[in-house]
Amino acid sequence: LTRRYVAYAPGRFATDAKTAHGVIAYGDEAVVAVVDPACAGHSVRDVLVHLRSDAPIVASLRDALQYAPTALLIGTAPRGGALPPAWRADVLDAIAAGLDIVSGLHDFIGDDVEFRAAAQAAGTAIWDVRKPPATPIFSGRAYAVGAPILLTVGNDCAVGKMTASLEFVRAAKRAGKPDACFVPTGQTGIAIAGWGIAIDRVVADFAAGAAETLVLQAAERGGDPIVVEGQGAINHPAYGPVTLALMYGSTPDALIAVCDPRRARIEEYDVATLGYAELIDAHESLLAPVKRAGVVGIALNTRGLSPAEAREEIARARSETGLPCDDLVRFGADDFYRAVAPRVRKNRPAAAAR
Amino acid sequence: LTRRYVAYAPGRFATDAKTAHGVIAYGDEAVVAVVDPACAGHSVRDVLVHLRSDAPIVASLRDALQYAPTALLIGTAPRGGALPPAWRADVLDAIAAGLDIVSGLHDFIGDDVEFRAAAQAAGTAIWDVRKPPATPIFSGRAYAVGAPILLTVGNDCAVGKMTASLEFVRAAKRAGKPDACFVPTGQTGIAIAGWGIAIDRVVADFAAGAAETLVLQAAERGGDPIVVEGQGAINHPAYGPVTLALMYGSTPDALIAVCDPRRARIEEYDVATLGYAELIDAHESLLAPVKRAGVVGIALNTRGLSPAEAREEIARARSETGLPCDDLVRFGADDFYRAVAPRVRKNRPAAAAR
Numbered sequence: 001l002t003r004r005y006v007a008y009a010p011g012r013f014a015t016d017a018k019t020a021h022g023v024i025a026y027g028d029e030a031v032v033a034v035v036d037p038a039c040a041g042h043s044v045r046d047v048l049v050h051l052r053s054d055a056p057i058v059a060s061l062r063d064a065l066q067y068a069p070t071a072l073l074i075g076t077a078p079r080g081g082a083l084p085p086a087w088r089a090d091v092l093d094a095i096a097a098g099l100d101i102v103s104g105l106h107d108f109i110g111d112d113v114e115f116r117a118a119a120q121a122a123g124t125a126i127w128d129v130r131k132p133p134a135t136p137i138f139s140g141r142a143y144a145v146g147a148p149i150l151l152t153v154g155n156d157c158a159v160g161k162m163t164a165s166l167e168f169v170r171a172a173k174r175a176g177k178p179d180a181c182f183v184p185t186g187q188t189g190i191a192i193a194g195w196g197i198a199i200d201r202v203v204a205d206f207a208a209g210a211a212e213t214l215v216l217q218a219a220e221r222g223g224d225p226i227v228v229e230g231q232g233a234i235n236h237p238a239y240g241p242v243t244l245a246l247m248y249g250s251t252p253d254a255l256i257a258v259c260d261p262r263r264a265r266i267e268e269y270d271v272a273t274l275g276y277a278e279l280i281d282a283h284e285s286l287l288a289p290v291k292r293a294g295v296v297g298i299a300l301n302t303r304g305l306s307p308a309e310a311r312e313e314i315a316r317a318r319s320e321t322g323l324p325c326d327d328l329v330r331f332g333a334d335d336f337y338r339a340v341a342p343r344v345r346k347n348r349p350a351a352a353a354r
Numbered sequence: 355l356t357r358r359y360v361a362y363a364p365g366r367f368a369t370d371a372k373t374a375h376g377v378i379a380y381g382d383e384a385v386v387a388v389v390d391p392a393c394a395g396h397s398v399r400d401v402l403v404h405l406r407s408d409a410p411i412v413a414s415l416r417d418a419l420q421y422a423p424t425a426l427l428i429g430t431a432p433r434g435g436a437l438p439p440a441w442r443a444d445v446l447d448a449i450a451a452g453l454d455i456v457s458g459l460h461d462f463i464g465d466d467v468e469f470r471a472a473a474q475a476a477g478t479a480i481w482d483v484r485k486p487p488a489t490p491i492f493s494g495r496a497y498a499v500g501a502p503i504l505l506t507v508g509n510d511c512a513v514g515k516m517t518a519s520l521e522f523v524r525a526a527k528r529a530g531k532p533d534a535c536f537v538p539t540g541q542t543g544i545a546i547a548g549w550g551i552a553i554d555r556v557v558a559d560f561a562a563g564a565a566e567t568l569v570l571q572a573a574e575r576g577g578d579p580i581v582v583e584g585q586g587a588i589n590h591p592a593y594g595p596v597t598l599a600l601m602y603g604s605t606p607d608a609l610i611a612v613c614d615p616r617r618a619r620i621e622e623y624d625v626a627t628l629g630y631a632e633l634i635d636a637h638e639s640l641l642a643p644v645k646r647a648g649v650v651g652i653a654l655n656t657r658g659l660s661p662a663e664a665r666e667e668i669a670r671a672r673s674e675t676g677l678p679c680d681d682l683v684r685f686g687a688d689d690f691y692r693a694v695a696p697r698v699r700k701n702r703p704a705a706a707a708r
Contacts, residue, residue, distance in 0.1 A: 079491060080490065080491050081559075106557075106559065136434065137433065137434055137592050138591050138592035140591065140623060140624070199558060200557070200558050200559040201557055201558070201559065202557065202558055203460075203554070203555055203556065203557060203558070204553060204554050204555070204556055204557070204558045204561040204595055204596045204599060205435075205460070205554040205555065205592070205593060205596060207558040207595050208591060208592050208593075208594070208595060209592065234640075235640075235643040235644055237492050237494065237562060237602045237603075237644050237645075238491050238492035238559070238562050238563065238602070238603075239559060239562075240562070240598050240599075240602055240644075241558055241561050241562060241595040241596070241598045241599040241602070242558045242559060242595070244594050244595045244598050245558060245594075245595040248591045248592070248594055248595070249591075249592075269494060270494070270703070271643060271644055272643060274643060278643075282639070282640070285636070285639070286588075286589075286636070286640070289589040289625060289626060289628060289632075290589055290591050290594075290625055291591075349624070
């Protein structure tokens with residue numbers, strides 16, 4: 001049962017459609033068209049070459065239907081996560097056309113009386129990927145997982161933690177770790193992988209427990225290594241708590257720091273991002289009393305830098321931190337994986353959890 | 355419209371009924387009886403002298419009705435926050451007897467079809483104090499609040515952060531700060547003060563924003579100083595994210611560290627609690643990049659120590675930290691307030707929030 005998606009991102013595809021981009025780049029299911037009047041007439045590749053897709057961008061949902069989609073993917077995650085009112089009519093038209101709705105918004109499509117009634121009438125499904133299941137309080141059971149657990153952290157939101165996690169898992173598989181497992185913790189990762197929990201949507205008391213639940217599920221799937229997608233940033237004034245829930249709840253043995261070196265300030269806040277040394281220290285010192293885990297590598301996002309600038313920044317990060325460092329998208333993840341893997345050792349907590 | 359509460363804590367009043375204890379000690383509304391067969395026949399004062407209440411403890415809800423209560427207060431907060439199934443019949447009987455239900459459980463009484471139908475039939479109200487309102491993402495608007503903002507933090511859950519906050523506010527009022535404002539962030543504080551948001555019940559992405567909302571509400575009420583009740587502990591593997599949401603979201607100018615010196619490990623987890631110096635450093639270094647705030651005093655909970663041991667521990671904390679230090683319940687909060695107040699200065703963020 002494979003979906004054929006139309007990715008919906010009016011006015012935002014080129015700039016602000018993380019979920020659409022992620023599913024196009026990494027999803028197993030096809031994105032057959034994109035709706036965005038601002039880029040209509042071009043292909044995805046014309047607008048964003050790194051997505052390597054020839055899917056057409058069209059002006060309207062009606063135009064997209066000729067590509068025989070089976071599902072509408074709400075392709076953006078606006079701040080606060082509400083559905084822009086102007087999009088309602090298209091969502092209803094998509095349902096009426098028989099499309100399933102896949103949404104990563106905080107506001108659940110399936111909780112909307114009108115959408116739910118329409119979907120029931122049309123016999124289509126609504127998948128709110130951010131809707132979390134009930135999960136228990138963090139218990140410490142994940143301390144007993146045998147496979148090494150890695151967690152990506154970063155210097156801000158939207159710097160490439162999911163992408164680095166996915167590329168690292170692909171490299172692990174190429175390097176003889178067929179059970180390497182990506183653990184999705186956000187709406188885009190969930191839409192890509194088809195499972196996971198959006199930790200940012202879990203009630204705060206249960207957020208670490210939800211992260212632990214995911215690690216236990218990855219262990220049940222035989223994941224080895226288990227690579228947990230990070231969220232937010234530890235010094236992000238709004239989303240830092242989500243980052244901390246992943247740090248404590250996923251019980252990592254090692255961290256990979258994902259950094260956009262051009263990001264001087266946390267997006268939308270006047271808070272300076274942390275430099276490499278500060279970032280490493282902040283995470284390691286917070287984790288030390290709970291479950292010790294060190295940063296074992298730096299995955300740089302050098303988009304916007306020239307190749308020479310990128311290599312210079314990578315060299316600077318290597319020399320400042322003494323750690324393996326690379327841009328996993330631009331220069332490939334294999335060298336990085338080979339350099340990082342020997343640094344990852346199963347790191348039991350000092351004392352077993354009760 | 356003042357409630358007359360029967361506090362409901364079967365088998366747990368003496369040990370594990372934080373909400374009942376808080377409302378008895380600090381609430382404006384009377385607790386006229388307590389239901390707990392394990393202590394029946396005694397008064398509250400017999401069991402817990404520090405609560406200074408002569409309310410009777412009775413064996414059953416039926417026995418409590420002779421004291422003409424108008425509301426049932428679910429007086430405990432079991433781990434995970436679900437209603438023990440054995441309590442259902444009593445809740446239904448209380449509703450049938452015309453009592454309102456006030457509950458701090460994670461599982462909302464008002465969301466239960468049977469309870470809701472019963473309350474509608476009986477014309478009684480259900481107040482789920484932990485049910486959070488919709489609040490926006492943290493915006494930084496609280497950076498502009500003019501009154502000084504204090505936040506209590508601590509070396510574990512349930513060490514007395516709420517109590518220290520309430521005693522500090524009372525001392526501030528006695529010292530000529532009539533607008534000193536306690537900001538409730540948990541179920542017991544909300545039941546005591548009649549407003550607030552249970553931060554632990556807010557979706558993780560919005561938890562810092564909920565803390566900010568409370569500070570803005572306190573500012574609208576003219577609060578000066580604004581004293582925010584802390585939650586959890588920064589190194590608590592399950593609840594640390596809630597602590598961080600309060601640290602970032604309440605935009606504090608100063609912190610008061612509340613510590614139980616006998617607590618060697620985080621309750622229910624094999625994680626060591628932090629010593630005074632570590633605790634101060636962990637909070638100050640985390641806050642430094644977001645909004646600088648220092649620890650300005652240590653409020654010790656010396657329950658279980660002899661008076662001599664208590665004074666010795668207070669002296670040790672003073673000498674280790676160089677900060678004002680006292681047990682605000684045991685020795686009064688006035689000296690502590692006078693020592694701390696001059697150390698609290700409005701501390702603007704380095705740069706204004708966008």
